[in-house]
Amino acid sequence: MLNGRVQEAEAILRYIAKKNGMTPPAVLFNDLELEDMKAKSKQSHSIIHLVKIRKVRAITIINFLMWMILSGVYFGLSLNTSNLHGDDYLNCFLSAAIEVPAYGAAWLFLRRFPRRFSLSGSFSLAGIVLFSIQLIPSNLSVISTVLVMIGKFGIASAFAIVYVYCAELYATTIRNMGVGMSTTASRVGSIISPYIFYLDTYHEFLPFILMGSLAMSSAIGVLFLPETVNVPLPDTIDQMQTMNGFKCRSNDRNHNQFNINETSGEANVVVSIKEEI
Template sequence: MGFSDLLNEVGGFGRFQLIHVTLLSIPGLLMASQNLLNNFTAGIPGHFCKIPNITSLAEARNLSELSRADLLRAFIPLEDSKLSKCSRYAQAQWHLLSENSSHYEASSNETETCLDGWSYQKNEFISTIVSEWDLVCKLRPLKQMSQTIYMGGVLTGAIIFGGLSDRFGRKALLIWSYFQLAVLGCFTALSPSYLAYCIFRFLTGMSVSGIILNAVSLKVEWIPTKARTLVGTISSFFFTFGQMILAGVAYSLKDWRKLHVAVCAPHFIFFIYSWWYSESARWLVLTGRSDEALKQLHRVAKINGRPEMAEKITLEVLQAHMQKEVQSSKTMYTAYDLLRTSVMRKISMCLMVVWFSTSFAYYGLAMDLQKFGVNIYLMQIIFGAVDFPAKLVALVMLSFLGRRLTQATCLLASASVIFANIFVPKEMQIVRTTLAVLGKGFTSASFTCVYLYTGELYPTVIRQTGMGFVSTMARVGSMAAPAVLILDEVLPALPSIVYGGSAVVAGITAFLLPETLSVPLPDTIEDVEEKWGNKSQRFKKQVQNEMVAFEAEEQTPGEHEDGKPAAL
């Protein structure tokens, strides 16, 4: 008898659970927007050096009939048949406007940096933080740094809000996280400087972690065990669909300040209706607040159409059902227990590599859509849509091929696609885009697998601690991914080499993990050590036992088991 039995008595997955899960999942539509927002708020518009008074200079030479694009040839050198983005001629080269001039004639002229700033094209973006604070040329790494700082906030939030939710409750921290994201997200749109923008994004990232962690806990702790897989799968589709919604919202606004308000202001609505949520009754009992837990259970029973259960479930009944959970909560486990024993240490180290590389490759592909040369808004929709079939295929593979082979296959397949894209010419945009979409699909499938795989590898007594420990590596990977994009200044293919190499290492590492398909979940650390301990040691012990038995038989040759002489 446990808390799951009480949930079944008050209606199982009834009306309350359906409303509860739906309201908790809706904000997930905007969680993906927060993680991928940098694709649009920090998009790089077409740009070139600003030329002051270009019109008056042309009129002085009676060239006012020429278009602005033609006049720029006299001020800005060409690179790959396009206007240079980071340099201009020290003096105007008017002779280049004549029909007999050539690019080679101008190549020897002295150039200088963009001393007067840059002019930005507004066909793809009206305004981004790049055009706002001139994050181009030498300052281009600051574009990626803003995303790394945001992901640092996500990591910090996971550490801080995870501990606070165990102390103050899931509902309280979730309500606060909604409010923090709504307020600070809108303040981000008012940022007067790049530094202020990064600070607000860091704090916004913290609130994103608070929402995700506590929403998941409230879902899991209020639904029966049998419904968890289905609810988890459906909830993940909210994140996937949110990626497609982001593309539509970004296309309609094209201004980074308005876009921030659009994806953050709705959290005021979530903040208001989140007061309807019920605090986790399981958490209330484990923290000594059984009276409040009983009230929440009675409320759930009434909403599910089982009011008679409010009289049957008393404080004594609740405590009797929760006795096992209360006893297990008295034994404290820490992250040290994940590394204390040999098998647990091996599992934890391997999972750290898998989680890091999965997130690293995922955001490496998803955070720089402009490099594929396709309309960035269309690319975002395609990247979001591919997650639907990828997750369904992953579920089929997990059921028939097992966890280990599926995990390794997804990682190695994503690595092969990333490497293949290095050798595809930029002119073959369809091929490059197709490979990028496949890579994104494989990394999404890897995420689907690793969540399930991790939960099955860690024992019940330390499963949540283990999940938090290894998922931290995923957040470290998401922080490192945008920073690696800076390496394209050294060698354009270098980021892809790093992303692909990381996925290869993780794919090979996944083969070192034990298989969990059709294997009962371990409950204790001792179960893990016994179930997946060193096979060579077990084989050695088996051989020793067989040798002892053989020697015993050799000591009494020619005799049967009954002690009688054997027939010749």
């Protein structure tokens, strides 16, 4: 609708109504709504809109830093597998296998818990265990390896959650740009990640202390982002500005619904579609 493709939008809405066993009105959009959508379809957006408005700029900056840290820690742990104590092949297998339950946990978090606390909790788990590795005696190397795997579990869960959460934060008009620029920022972390473990020349546990500290800082930074669970996805930048941090707004239990208000013989349809992962 925001791109002026009204006929396609109507076809989609009627298909949704059919699947939900409902009968939509003959007229889905009145003339006023069509004029409003036509005006919005003429608006163009560029990357500058990610930082032009204060609240959107804050979301973008936190996202960029979060993605860089996430990617740096994730690939840093992956590339450091060969430096762990024990058999290299077993460690490599465990490092890959731990991602299977991590993605399962991410799916459960997305289904049942708020986005912010799910992502912050995953970051916190990774940060705490990585920071705690320095407390393990050198003769208990197995425990250190276990903690690294738990850290990999937490950061892999966060990597799965962040894609969903980041897409829900941005309005439809700039969502592709927001997610695209965030993943581009994460490549900076990927580039830096191979060099993190060179810091062990200064202190044996300095790489883990650094990654644990960065993960904990991301866990705190996520809490300043708006909550998106059970909240209609924003379509415009103006709607993004109404999203508040430290607040979880509830929505109707039915994620797909038609609210029909009859006004002067015309029907206005409000469709709320919430995708669940």
